[in-house]
Amino acid sequence: DAMVIQNPRYQVTQFGKPVTLSCSQTLNHNVMYWYQQKSSQAPKLLFHYYDKDFNNEADTPDNFQSRRPNTSFCFLDIRSPGLGDAAMYLCATSRNLWLRGDSNQPQHFGDGTRLSIL
Amino acid sequence: AQSVAQPEDQVNVAEGNPLTVKCTYSVSGNPYLFWYVQYPNRGLQFLLKYITGDNLVKGSYGFEAEFNKSQTSFHLKKPSALVSDSALYFCAVSPRAGSYQLTFGKGTKLSVIP
Incomplete structure (x- = not known):
């Protein structure tokens, strides 16, 4: 089945040690998003790619970066993780930036990567 | 700016009873919900x-939601709750202009009690 796959599902890293989370999609969608979700809170959008165009949310810390080498893959890099960065990180995709009346759903989500910081 | 409110942190319901999870929204113009x-x-x-059309929208797993423009609400409902419905439910909105965001x-958090 076409889907959004996140690896690994669980990631443990040390305080200050760079970490990379990955996301791949078989939907051939143009847009890929990264969200941060802390315990029992709403997902918070960090940034998104529309094709190769990167769009950062205004309040996303500089510590968070992203790469999209091709349509299928997108990476989240945390340069120097702090204890406050422990969270679930969700990747999502959508066909386009703008919803259309015939869209089944705006965004398709992966199962997330739970990041722990030691 | 658009916003969504879910006034209840937790809803408990007995298995077999109807459930409602509440959502109200604030957005300029008509929303996608x-x-x-x-x-x-x-x-x-x-x-x-909900995009347009009938105010009662049917979805997956027997859920439905009722759009009420005058009350700016979009409550999620199910006639008969299952234990397997226990989960975290999120309401979301985007403006009619159709922004991705x-x-x-x-x-x-919905807990269905056997």
Whole structure:
């Protein structure tokens, strides 16, 4: 089945040690998003790619970066993780930036990567 | 700015009873409205959406939602709750212009008691 796959599902890293989370999609969608979700809170959008165009949310810390080498893959890099960065990180995709009346759903989500910081 | 409110952090309901999870929204113009469900350690799964048309929208797993423009609400409902419905439910909105950017409510934890 076409889907959004996140690896690994669980990631443990040390305080200050760079970490990379990955996301791949078989939907051939143009847009890929990264969200941060802390315990029992709403997902918070960090940034998104529309094709190769990167769009950062205004309040996303500089510590968070992203790469999209091709349509299928997108990476989240945390340069120097702090204890406050422990969270679930969700990747999502959508066909386009703008919803259309015939869209089944705006965004398709992966199962997330739970990041722990030691 | 668009916003979504889910006034209840938790909803408890007995198995077999009807359930309602509340959502109100604030957006300029007419909204696109969505409900997602999240099971533990999983991503968000789409349940249903309101774009236009009938105010009662039917979605996955027997869920439905009622759009009420005058009350700016989009409550999620199910006639008979199952234990397997226990999860975290998120309401989300995007403006009619159709921006990709979903604004999520803070979520409501639904517990269905056997």
